[in-house]
Amino acid sequence: xxxxxxxxxxxxxxxxxxxxxxxxxVVWAVAIEARLVYLQVIDHERMSAEAxxxxxxxxxxxxxxxxxxxxxxxxxxxxxxxxxxxxxPREAGDPQKAVARLCAALGDCTRDxxxxxxxxxxxxxxxxxxxxxxxxxxxxxVRDLNLxxxxxxxxxxxxxxxxxxxxxxxxxxNLENNGLAGLESTYDQRVRGRDGMLLVMNDGxxxxxxxxxxxxxxxxxxxxxxxxxxxxxxxxxxxRAGVAEHRARGGSVVIMDPHTGExxxxxxxxxxxxxxxAKSGPDQWRNRAxxxxxxxxxxFKMITASAALETGAFSPNDVIDTGSGVITLGSRRVxxxxxxxxxxxxxxxxxxxxxxxxxxxIGFGLGAERLGAFVKAFGFxxxxxxxxxxxxxxxxxxxxxxxxxxLMSVSMGYEIGVTPLQMAAAASTIANGGxxxxxxxxxxxxxxxxxVPVRPRVVRRxxxxxxxxxxxxxxxxxxxxxxxxxxxxxxxxVAGKTGTAAKLVNRYYSRSDYNASxxxxxxxxxxxxxILVVIDTPRGGKGYAGGVVAAPIFHRIAExxxxxxxxxxxxxxxxxxxxxxRPRPLEVAGPATPLLVxxxxxxxxxxxxxxxxxxGLSGREAMRVLARLGIxxxxxxxxxxxxxxxxxxxxxxxxxxxxxxxxRATAPTPPGAQP
Amino acid sequence: xxxxxxxxxGSGISPAPQNRAIVLEVxxxxxxxxxxxxxxxAVLVAAASFDACQRYGIVxxxxxxxxIQKLRDAEDAQARHLRLERESLRxxxxxxxxxxxxxxxxxxxxxxxxVIERIVPPEQPPSSVVASR
Numbered sequence: 001x002x003x004x005x006x007x008x009x010x011x012x013x014x015x016x017x018x019x020x021x022x023x024x025x026v027v028w029a030v031a032i033e034a035r036l037v038y039l040q041v042i043d044h045e046r047m048s049a050e051a052x053x054x055x056x057x058x059x060x061x062x063x064x065x066x067x068x069x070x071x072x073x074x075x076x077x078x079x080x081x082x083x084x085x086x087x088x089p090r091e092a093g094d095p096q097k098a099v100a101r102l103c104a105a106l107g108d109c110t111r112d113x114x115x116x117x118x119x120x121x122x123x124x125x126x127x128x129x130x131x132x133x134x135x136x137x138x139x140x141x142v143r144d145l146n147l148x149x150x151x152x153x154x155x156x157x158x159x160x161x162x163x164x165x166x167x168x169x170x171x172x173x174n175l176e177n178n179g180l181a182g183l184e185s186t187y188d189q190r191v192r193g194r195d196g197m198l199l200v201m202n203d204g205x206x207x208x209x210x211x212x213x214x215x216x217x218x219x220x221x222x223x224x225x226x227x228x229x230x231x232x233x234x235x236x237x238x239x240r241a242g243v244a245e246h247r248a249r250g251g252s253v254v255i256m257d258p259h260t261g262e263x264x265x266x267x268x269x270x271x272x273x274x275x276x277x278a279k280s281g282p283d284q285w286r287n288r289a290x291x292x293x294x295x296x297x298x299x300f301k302m303i304t305a306s307a308a309l310e311t312g313a314f315s316p317n318d319v320i321d322t323g324s325g326v327i328t329l330g331s332r333r334v335x336x337x338x339x340x341x342x343x344x345x346x347x348x349x350x351x352x353x354x355x356x357x358x359x360x361x362i363g364f365g366l367g368a369e370r371l372g373a374f375v376k377a378f379g380f381x382x383x384x385x386x387x388x389x390x391x392x393x394x395x396x397x398x399x400x401x402x403x404x405x406x407l408m409s410v411s412m413g414y415e416i417g418v419t420p421l422q423m424a425a426a427a428s429t430i431a432n433g434g435x436x437x438x439x440x441x442x443x444x445x446x447x448x449x450x451x452v453p454v455r456p457r458v459v460r461r462x463x464x465x466x467x468x469x470x471x472x473x474x475x476x477x478x479x480x481x482x483x484x485x486x487x488x489x490x491x492x493x494v495a496g497k498t499g500t501a502a503k504l505v506n507r508y509y510s511r512s513d514y515n516a517s518x519x520x521x522x523x524x525x526x527x528x529x530x531i532l533v534v535i536d537t538p539r540g541g542k543g544y545a546g547g548v549v550a551a552p553i554f555h556r557i558a559e560x561x562x563x564x565x566x567x568x569x570x571x572x573x574x575x576x577x578x579x580x581x582r583p584r585p586l587e588v589a590g591p592a593t594p595l596l597v598x599x600x601x602x603x604x605x606x607x608x609x610x611x612x613x614x615x616g617l618s619g620r621e622a623m624r625v626l627a628r629l630g631i632x633x634x635x636x637x638x639x640x641x642x643x644x645x646x647x648x649x650x651x652x653x654x655x656x657x658x659x660x661x662x663x664r665a666t667a668p669t670p671p672g673a674q675p
Numbered sequence: 676x677x678x679x680x681x682x683x684x685g686s687g688i689s690p691a692p693q694n695r696a697i698v699l700e701v702x703x704x705x706x707x708x709x710x711x712x713x714x715x716x717a718v719l720v721a722a723a724s725f726d727a728c729q730r731y732g733i734v735x736x737x738x739x740x741x742x743i744q745k746l747r748d749a750e751d752a753q754a755r756h757l758r759l760e761r762e763s764l765r766x767x768x769x770x771x772x773x774x775x776x777x778x779x780x781x782x783x784x785x786x787x788x789x790v791i792e793r794i795v796p797p798e799q800p801p802s803s804v805v806a807s808r
Contacts, residue, residue, distance in 0.1 A: 078759050201737075210737045562785060
């Protein structure tokens with residue numbers, strides 16, 4: 001008999017099984033959801049922080065250090081990135097073996113360096129430096145080892161591509177790129193810039209897929225100096241040769257523009273290479289031109305003479321009786337150099353022959369108060385330039401404390417300490433017509449894409465133009481027929497003064513140690529350069545006098561500078577060279593100073609101005625001058641301005657027009673030839 | 676048995692339910708509903724795929740950008756090295772050494788030189804914009 005099957009039994013079975021599956025599914029889903037809630041809500045902060053740490057990191061964007069350029073834009077100091085080699089010592093294994101492998105690749109590890117590296121590897125730190133800022137070749141050799149525990153990263157290093165050129169002006173930086181001396185130190189905050197920050201997102205394989213600049217780096221400011229690279233080279237070359245020739249202890253040369261105070265060259269001997277400053281010592285690092293003081297001796301007589309002429313106490317032709325060449329004051333006895341006896345001398349000849357007795361008598365005629373006032377007015381006893389924080393102010397006693405003996409000494413350049421920079425600035429005062437201009441070495445600062453020039457600053461008027469003109473004539477005579485004949489340059493008028501000052505050694509004036517100096521400017525009537533040369537303790541066979549030691553160095557420097565600058569002769573100048581002829585020959589004006597105005601009689605009405613001399617300028621320069629004055633220009637032709645209407649000096653009002661005719665000289669076309 | 680079926684077929688009377696063939700009826704509404712949900716699901720999947728592709732593309736783009744930036748930085752660094760090298764080669768003492776020792780050039784005496792034309796360089800304006808680095 002067939003068994004009876006309940007018709008709905010299967011429903012129960014299926015139902016139960018379905019319920020089990022559903023319950024299992026729900027439990028699984030709830031578990032997943034609970035985990036999600038835990039991870040994303042309860043543990044959210046920790047997970048986010050961990051994710052951020054894994055995925056993102058902050059990278060410092062190093063700000064490039066600013067460049068230092070000369071006045072023509074040539075590089076004097078520059079930074080480039082170099083490889084720095086680091087290591088993870090915990091993964092390197094045996095420290096001795098690891099260091100041996102690295103040093104084998106580097107090739108020049110010293111014993112000290114090896115022991116230092118082994119110590120670092122044993123220190124237990126996660127990361128150590130092996131060598132910083134290595135050459136590309138060294139980095140390549142270490143990279144070729146393929147050591148997984150070696151890490152490379154870039155660091156900027158400062159280079160001075162001209163080696164020791166202008167080393168004392170530029171200074172140097174340490175391994176951390178902190179300026180330690182010179183302009184690198186003075187302007188360190190502006191030149192270093194400000195580092196930025198980059199937020200980098202990495203994937204699981206540490207590949208960067210996103211980077212956001214959180215804070216952009218601010219590049220350091222660049223400095224444009226007044227230094228002329230080639231003049232600096234000339235100064236250093238001739239100074240080095242002069243110091244070697246005279247077997248001197250050292251020396252300084254300063255070249256400056258007397259009208260603007262711009263320092264075109266500052267050279268010191270001994271010098272050093274700022275690329276490897278640690279290999280030299282403090283004696284070489286010292287910027288003698290601004291830090292060392294010396295007793296100037298007879299070069300200081302130009303200050304005494306300036307005071308005498310300016311106060312009217314003396315005139316250039318006044319006669320001063322130097323007698324037998326001896327002057328006594330109590331127990332003190334001062335004689336002429338090498339025992340000369342000059343008798344009666346004019347003030348001019350006191351300077352020409354550098355008479356000590358004559359200078360002392362001029363000093364007595366002035367008195368301490370008046371001479372002291374001029375000493376101060378010329379800038380002695382004060383720091384002149386803001387670009388040299390280490391500048392020595394010099395040593396000047398207050399005139400109230402001068403005894404008669406001190407007055408004697410100061411009149412001839414003793415009992416006063418000056419720097420070469422101060423002497424050069426004083427000579428420039430005479431050269432430019434009587435104004436003390438602040439010496440400076442930074443011409444412009446380039447920051448944020450803008451060039452901001454540093455304007456010349458007139459400190460004060462010291463002497464009148466007529467006094468300055470008289471002094472120029474006197475100093476010309478010194479060179480022409482006096483103690484500085486070795487400074488003469490054919491075709492050029494040179495004005496200057498020599499100095500030979502005994503040095504104080506063990507509180508007594510030495511009979512063998514002298515500072516030989518010469519300061520001059522040329523061309524004397526329109527000076528372009530003031531050059532000072534100081535040689536410390538010359539010992540060569542030619543003697544120690546300024547006229548024998550320093551003046552020839554001045555001569556060589558000046559000659560090279562004149563040739564380099566293309567300054568035409570000031571004595572019997574040749575007529576202008578016409579390269580090509582046209583129906584109307586080109587007349588080139590002399591050295592053009594656009595803002596100089598030809599003197600024209602008659603006062604100016606209100607709102608009027610005088611038209612400047614534009615002839616000799618290029619069309620662009622002339623338009624720039626006129627634009628600054630608010631005058632329009634109508635130009636005919638091209639080349640240099642040969643004609644202007646109205647004439648220079650004519651009173652005009654802003655808004656008027658000036659007609660300029662330009663012309664250019666070209667080589668003539670030979671007959672029958674194609675042009 | 677054959678007779679019974681013949682009888683059933685012949686007489687027009689439906690066979691007993693347990694022997695009736697199962698006939699599937701198409702549920703049109705359910706079919707429509709199913710197709711609608713399928714379409715929605717397909718659109719969602721397409722949108723999600725598109726979004727994923729975009730994100731992947733952005734990440735890939737980021738990798739490429741980073742690579743190009745690294746290349747550019749490397750070129751910049753190389754340019755700086757070359758500029759430094761060029762300036763080192765222009766160092767005045769080196770030039771003078773080459774000129775005098777190798778090329779046997781001599782410095783002309785002042786008397787042998789003559790100024791043909793002197794160009795006065797114009798003054799820089801008070802504040803000028805220069806190309807930024």
